[in-house]
Amino acid sequence: MKRIECYGDSRILTGCYHCGGKANTVDHAPPKVLLDKPYPDEMIVVPSCYVCNNSASLDESWLACVVECALTGEVDAARVSRPVVAKMLARSPALASSMAAIRSITENGTMFHPDMDRVRRIITKIARAHAAYELHEHFEHEPLAVDVFPLSLLSDQALLNFENFGDGKLAMWPDVGSRAMQRLLEGYPGDRPGWVVVQKGRYRYMAGVEDGSVVRMVLSEYLGCEVTWDF
Numbered sequence: 001m002k003r004i005e006c007y008g009d010s011r012i013l014t015g016c017y018h019c020g021g022k023a024n025t026v027d028h029a030p031p032k033v034l035l036d037k038p039y040p041d042e043m044i045v046v047p048s049c050y051v052c053n054n055s056a057s058l059d060e061s062w063l064a065c066v067v068e069c070a071l072t073g074e075v076d077a078a079r080v081s082r083p084v085v086a087k088m089l090a091r092s093p094a095l096a097s098s099m100a101a102i103r104s105i106t107e108n109g110t111m112f113h114p115d116m117d118r119v120r121r122i123i124t125k126i127a128r129a130h131a132a133y134e135l136h137e138h139f140e141h142e143p144l145a146v147d148v149f150p151l152s153l154l155s156d157q158a159l160l161n162f163e164n165f166g167d168g169k170l171a172m173w174p175d176v177g178s179r180a181m182q183r184l185l186e187g188y189p190g191d192r193p194g195w196v197v198v199q200k201g202r203y204r205y206m207a208g209v210e211d212g213s214v215v216r217m218v219l220s221e222y223l224g225c226e227v228t229w230d231f
């Protein structure tokens with residue numbers, strides 16, 4: 001993935017991309033646990049304070065397990081597909097039993113019922129980093145909306161709207177120097193116009209401006225996420 005420089009006003013983003021505090025580390029966006037090895041050549045990193053960088057890693061590991069278990073219907077280390085998730089489940093009996101606890105198997109199929117507040121909190125943190133990186137905007141306040149859903153549950157029309165931003169074009173142009181603006185002019189990495197494909201099949205996202213500033217992410221081509229901030 002080609003690295004895109006940001007030419008936006010450097011006074012807008014000065015600190016941690018998550019909280020705005022003093023940045024003394026860098027954080028991966030998306031978190032590495034949501035990707036498989038070998039990792040992409042150019043990993044996206046954002047300035048982060050120590051606390052934001054380290055406070056979420058348990059949450060992010062948990063989310064990676066939830067997505068993989070829900071996708072495969074399994075909670076057993078030996079039966080999931082992603083090696084990193086298999087390793088985490090094998091190493092942590094507590095994590096494995098927490099996955100079993102949110103799974104229900106009925107005659108209608110296998111369902112998972114994760115703590116959605118926790119899911120939305122984790123997704124919001126990652127989306128905030130994408131928004132800062134792509135749109136050159138920092139949203140310290142809470143988003144207007146955070147939606148998380150399996151893509152398979154969307155209607156055809158809803159899926160079309162989710163996949164295509166403003167009919168394939170950004171409805172309003174983002175900050176002139178931002179990466180989103182440069183991608184608009186130069187094209188997108190991967191084979192999905194409008195999306196930044198970080199790792200095919202594992203993680204992609206888009207960021208743009210519609211009625212508000214919107215970040216969409218897709219995890220494992222299974223879980224769709226949309227986070228919207230007002231202006």
Ligand SMILES: [Zn+2]
Binds near residue numbers: 016018020048
């Ligand atoms: Zn921070």
